[in-house]
Amino acid sequence: MATVTELPVETFKGPVDPDWCPGCGDFGVLKSIQEAAAKNGIKPENLMVVSGIGCSSNLPGFINSYGVHSLHGRSVPVATGVHLANTDMKVVIVGGDGDGYGIGVGHLIHAMRRNLDVTYVVMDNQIYGLTTGQTSPTSGIGHKTKSTPLGNIENPINPLALAMISGATFVARGFSGEQKLLADTIAAAMMHKGFSLVDTFSPCVTYNKINTYPWFKERVYKLEDTGFDPTENLYKSLEKSYEWDEKIPLGILYKHEMPTYEDGELALKKGALVKQSLEIDKAMYKSLVDELI
Amino acid sequence: MATVTELPVETFKGPVDPDWCPGCGDFGVLKSIQEAAAKNGIKPENLMVVSGIGCSSNLPGFINSYGVHSLHGRSVPVATGVHLANTDMKVVIVGGDGDGYGIGVGHLIHAMRRNLDVTYVVMDNQIYGLTTGQTSPTSGIGHKTKSTPLGNIENPINPLALAMISGATFVARGFSGEQKLLADTIAAAMMHKGFSLVDTFSPCVTYNKINTYPWFKERVYKLEDTGFDPTENLYKSLEKSYEWDEKIPLGILYKHEMPTYEDGELALKKGALVKQSLEIDKAMYKSLVDELI
Amino acid sequence: MQEVTIGIAGAAGDGLDKSGDTLARSCGRFGLHVYAYNSYQSIIRGGHIWLRVRISDRKVTCHGDKLGVLVALNQDSIERHAREVDEGGFILFNSDRIKCEESLIKKGVTLLPISMKEVTEEVAKKYGPVKPIMQNTVAMGAVMWLMGLGTEQTEEVLTDTFSAKGKEVIDMNVALLEAGYEYAKKIVSKPIFVAGKWESDKKRRPFITGNEAIAMAAYAAGCKFYAAYPMTPASTILHWMATNAKKTGILVKQCEDEISVANMAIGAGIGGVRSMCATAGGGFALMTEAVGMAGIMEVPVIFVEVQRGGPSTGLPTKTEQADLFQVFGASQGEFPRLIVAPRDIADAYASTVESFNLADKYQLPVLMMSDLLLSEHPETVDAEALSCDVKVERPEYIKEWDAEKNGKFKRYKFTESGISPRALPGTPGACHVTASDDHDERGILISDMFTSPPVRRKIMEKRMTKVANMLKELPAPKLEGPANADVTLLCWGSTWGVVREAAELLNEKGIKTNFLCIKYIAPFHTKEVTEILSKSKKKISVEVNFTSVMAQFVKMQTGVSMDGHITKYDGEPLEPKMIVEEVEAQLASKTKDLSVSEAEAMEMAYHYLRTHALEKLRPSTLKVHSKNGSGEPVWEIELAERITNKSAGTIKIGSNTGSVIEFKQESPVNA
Amino acid sequence: MQEVTIGIAGAAGDGLDKSGDTLARSCGRFGLHVYAYNSYQSIIRGGHIWLRVRISDRKVTCHGDKLGVLVALNQDSIERHAREVDEGGFILFNSDRIKCEESLIKKGVTLLPISMKEVTEEVAKKYGPVKPIMQNTVAMGAVMWLMGLGTEQTEEVLTDTFSAKGKEVIDMNVALLEAGYEYAKKIVSKPIFVAGKWESDKKRRPFITGNEAIAMAAYAAGCKFYAAYPMTPASTILHWMATNAKKTGILVKQCEDEISVANMAIGAGIGGVRSMCATAGGGFALMTEAVGMAGIMEVPVIFVEVQRGGPSTGLPTKTEQADLFQVFGASQGEFPRLIVAPRDIADAYASTVESFNLADKYQLPVLMMSDLLLSEHPETVDAEALSCDVKVERPEYIKEWDAEKNGKFKRYKFTESGISPRALPGTPGACHVTASDDHDERGILISDMFTSPPVRRKIMEKRMTKVANMLKELPAPKLEGPANADVTLLCWGSTWGVVREAAELLNEKGIKTNFLCIKYIAPFHTKEVTEILSKSKKKISVEVNFTSVMAQFVKMQTGVSMDGHITKYDGEPLEPKMIVEEVEAQLASKTKDLSVSEAEAMEMAYHYLRTHALEKLRPSTLKVHSKNGSGEPVWEIELAERITNKSAGTIKIGSNTGSVIEFKQESPVNA
Ligand SMILES: Cc1ncc(C[n+]2csc(CCOP(=O)(O)OP(=O)(O)O)c2C)c(N)n1
Ligand SMILES: Cc1ncc(C[n+]2csc(CCOP(=O)(O)OP(=O)(O)O)c2C)c(N)n1
Ligand code: SF4
């Protein structure tokens, strides 16, 4: 492993200030990503932050790096494309629970089973923030929202279990209210080779009056304090992912070394695509034409 | 439970013969669904078979019942709509692995977390049949197909584990080559209250030269013979879902009683929507207008 | 006739929509007509919101272009809008926090600084601390005085609004209202209007948005299934549906995405209930595949597409009419569907009911096009326009089919009308498959084993026959205004409202003007529209988009080209005077000047300052320099400090391109 | 000039595509021109496949409408096609399994029953059992004799084809070929043609499909990323890409759906590589949202939309040109993009290369429209048309940006040309966000906090400016054929091929005809096309769809209406004579007769029998009855048993609607 030269966090200060509501959990996530990039010594020009649409998906606009602010639910395929075009950059995908687990969950599953070497930080606020507060796939049963005034009747997704059984090789949970731990977790996720998902509680102070900072504060605990080993056993990790009502684990729940998609992809053996020449092998081309005769 | 009057299987003989390749696994699935419906005494007019697009998705055309042959990957939402409009009919969704676990996997996950009261039989042939043999989300690593001539490099999905952690309450595996067991499994799935998934090995004799009848025959065994209790423990069921290379369990892997989506949906308390009157409550309507003044 | 427009400006979260609502409903109860438009951003707190409430004693169909009173809730609102207040108008603001430089206002405008602390002192003593958001009520009180109306209706509205919160809250709000009223009365001796002069008909009218009208119409028409995925500006249909689900019995389903929405809605349509869904342009893009499925399956289902600023995510909270071809071209291949674009709220109500009936009768999808302006702006409408006594026409379905006697049931029987008999799933004896592959009369696929070109030809013809039949029962568009006009304006959707007023102004000015609003897009009244347009003299299309899509579309249908186009594509709706000026310019054959105007250069400078965290500065004076090294003339804008007015640097903006070419603060920095 | 069309008919899985390929390549090596079209179904085994291989000594651009030889691989193929063989032609079939009633053939047609068992007896003795699929090689041998060509080229082709399988297999196939050749020689003394008469230029030409040409062109143009989801008729691009990935170094990605495909391709475009994806109409419907994103982000990326029979899943393996408006209207809002529709395989190659260059230069998405016919039919083309020496024009990118010196990097700088400087991700100093929300020069959103109507106006104008500039460098369409014609045919895409031949035939008949093929759809050469069409006399559009979409589109762009439309929408491509006849009919002002023709009634009866498991019957005679109780004249079709020819009942089919009104077998049953 090459030695890492840490960068000052200010390196990543974005061009404009975030426009989130005061107190929004996303501030802590932004700060954590900036700290993680700084800690890992990733230069702004080598960092690519890709998002979908949502309050949380505005994040790329607030960090000094390259960014794509794509379509609602499509951050994962867009990031896959950007990443495969230029594998020399570090890709961090960010977005909301609606974006990632609602409309985008199909892409997510397929990216995870590819074990694509990217990091995905979901700002999970159990609500649709930007569209002013409808139910989300992580809203709890009974949650009253603009679209479920009588209470949500759908079971919430367990994104961590989903990730573990789909093939993600680094599965963690963060909380914006435990910002230092979150920064460390994201830093570790970025250094992990393979797909890393960091589901992050990032309270929406405007529309979610249930899953608030105090609600989480009462429940969260740090897995590392318990001596839990995320590399040991899938089923134990799965069990941890189901802890919810009374106590909720933070940190790395599951970690596993596996070949990545990039390892298997022949076209990348010669390095990043964008750095390869556009010249073609004319003799070979001629042979392809000859085959048609 | 009302007493069931079994129907003759011939009741379900379709208007035309299937156009599948001779030997295709889908024949056995069709037969099993017909037998299951007959056994459960569901009249053709009360059976609704909904599919997407694919060889397997042609099935509704070959059974005497109502059917919708919808879009590739969209059988689940279409079925949800048909079902919610008329909850008096029994809905069986059918289709391929590409249809259900590839393009359609997002819908599937959300339908399962709703625990919608429908049965989904996936004819899993580990290949895209109708489009002449490309890799599918259940193709194994290394599988050479038209789109992966050097071998597939993506980890296959584990549909059963996916179903279990997503909220499906009846998760089973069938094999077209064990047709009687399959018919029984589908019959049980249809009678289960909640979302039932029957992932069914249905070999594609034309394009999949790996996962053939003999390949499966060598590996499958019946769970019921082992005394396995699918209602006991999620993690044990999950472990079963991971058995693959040497032995593969058939039958019900997981079963759990939970309220269904229909139980929670207020609009259905008055019975099937399609049978409700179109008349509106005019006094109530007037009060809605008055609120705006 | 008497009218006034009140502008309320502030940030998201300042509660100004609530205040606007209180104001509008007070006037509505007074028997006045109200039309409001809220210009906001895709942001939850902060940003800039600009609500205009136009109040008149006759029906108005747009927010107009006058500004009688500005209620500014923050400093930025003063910077942005103080200049817009007309002579004779007033600017209200909380003088404890906000200042208004005299240099920012037109002459004849009166500043009405309210020290909220002082004015609410008494109320606070009695009821406890007054939250910032409650200060809006004080401003409303002042506005009521300025408008020459009493506080009676407003008190009533406040009482209704806070009825759930109890008497204490009501009393406090009423007290604040009166404090504002009394304060204004003290300072401004002569209000803008005298109460008696308002020619109110005393009819109490509901104040309703386009989306609420669509939702209510759906309910009245027997809709039983509504699916949606949240998306501005369609979300408020979902909110209405969800809020009222318990009362209406409609099954309201928020899905995981728009693909699911469309397919579920179609599924419900197949199942046999009246079914609807709505979304904006981006969500509709995801629905298009399903639209074609409904077409080939011949399923009745309603899709509402509410247009917003594009392309792509674009300007999610801004209005535009640029999705015509997306909707017209929705899905591959050719199939019958109705595309209808209502022009105002009452029409949106009626069109929704009609859509359900036609969808059922002709067994096809209906695509209803709205836009942010129509869907989100609230307006007072006559209660009769929202009547629940609508015609609900469902065709007869087969109740039972005897195949022994009648042969196998043919769901897609080839008929002269193109309409085939329908048996809903569950009907004994009529089992069939509803397929997205093409099929024969019985629904058996002709794409696989049973390929048959002549059967394909006939089913295509059967389906398409429905189009011509449907056209016959749709009312043709009519020219509005004087018959032999010099100018004919072409419009569609919500733009009808502003065109109607512009035409009136033009006629008043002696430019004889009429206008044609296209409501039915497919099928299209080619004969009638061609006839109207070929007789028209100067034809000008008026649309809120860049490429004049309706003008293009009409040309496709009729071959008639417009003589000119009026377009707007900056996210804000058109206003009557803009249209009047552009018509005059086009009559004088002036070519449109796309260079950056002085006011725009000013705003662009503001934008630069805001996005470079230089909000303490303000553009002060500006002039044009020619060329100046950058290849184009530039606006040179002097900057001043907002507080001290001290000169602080310059910004240069290309007057053609609008590019910020240079920025100098203390030490020169190129931008 | 000499030409012949060989038709091969059978079921899916019968291996007839292989045989067609062998035949075509043999002729190609002989220096002849070949054009083949395969009419097949969405089914893997069984069904009906109908391959026509047209061979000529001059270039032909469609499969024509003649049939010299029919090779029937099953009984159904005889029933379907025996009637189509022209006088002087031959029908080959395996007489061990298949029969051909004399009543089914035209006079002057020779039956060539081959007892495969007998003919292959010797070969089987030497090499072992002959599989049914190998019998096709025997038929090919016979065909080579009938065409007056030797077996030399075919032996060469077989040798290449089976080179991997070893000498034994090659020898066996060659032996079968010769057995067929010798057998035919024995039976048919005079073949259709004499070898020497073929005016071959001896140039060996590649036999290639449109999709292969597109894939190869992409590679030649420097494409580095190809994403796809399987969908007929676009899948073969994916197959080519995957098969050759190791050689080309292109990253080929099969995604989970088309939404992913489009977004990944755009992502790769943002990342900085040349990127492409392809799909059919239904898949494209799912991509449309992303297309708009590429538009507002200004990302170069190529989308190929291969049209097939719609609407919806429709006829997945049939050809149609009905997606024009889906592509034109793709995605909400307005943004610049190039839409191009090549007309033949060589043009598809050139257009693909050009698309990559223009996408890069103007930073926009390119939508290339093909259709099943163009994409899937193979044709011999000159090798030069597939040259790898293509111009690959990439603009200069910013390599490093010094923000201290030059100010912050402006990815969307407002320029006169509309083209902004581009720095690829990874470039030091030029960090920026590529956003689907609208934005200012730096890429900062103007949809949220920083709303600014004038900035929005200017970025819209910047983007749209590119359109006019791009148009200047696109070649305008040209009228082909005589200048002052009586008839001008309008067409687009693959229909060019058949229109070209039809125009030739019309000119031969003395009807002076020229034709205009539209290639660039957006931007559009309004001036040039208007000029051409306003001078044209009788203007008739020729399209493979129902609503003449290109005619509509041209009317929108030019205001010019066609005088008539020739359409086909039954899934099969147009043929030259159909066009000729329709032009003649339209010149004679005959209205189009949509009633069911005798041949169609026959086919519809066949369809009824097939779908009612009555394949043992065959329609024999038919006559029209007027009215007959059903409200329309009916075709009354007598049925006979296929084997005994015994009368077996009747079918009545409405001659307007095509509905099966009655079916009687032994005991009367209504259908
Ligand atoms: C195709 C599409 N559908 C819907 C929307 C509207 N939309 C914008 S953000 C959003 C959901 C936001 O929720 P989430 O992803 O959880 O992000 P949050 O705002 O909570 O951070 C939706 C539905 C859209 N932009 N595009
Ligand atoms: C939107 C869309 N994309 C692609 C296709 C083409 N397509 C038809 S079937 C199919 C996959 C078939 O695989 P599977 O679902 O596994 O079914 P099988 O044929 O193997 O039974 C595809 C990709 C389509 N019809 N629609
Ligand atoms: S609405 Fe919620 S998620 Fe969005 S910025 Fe505000 S607090 Fe954050």
Ligand code: SF4
């Ligand atoms: S291709 Fe495969 S899946 Fe399709 S019908 Fe044939 S055997 Fe079955």
Ligand SMILES: [Mg+2]
């Ligand atoms: Mg959220």
Ligand SMILES: [Mg+2]
């Ligand atoms: Mg499959």
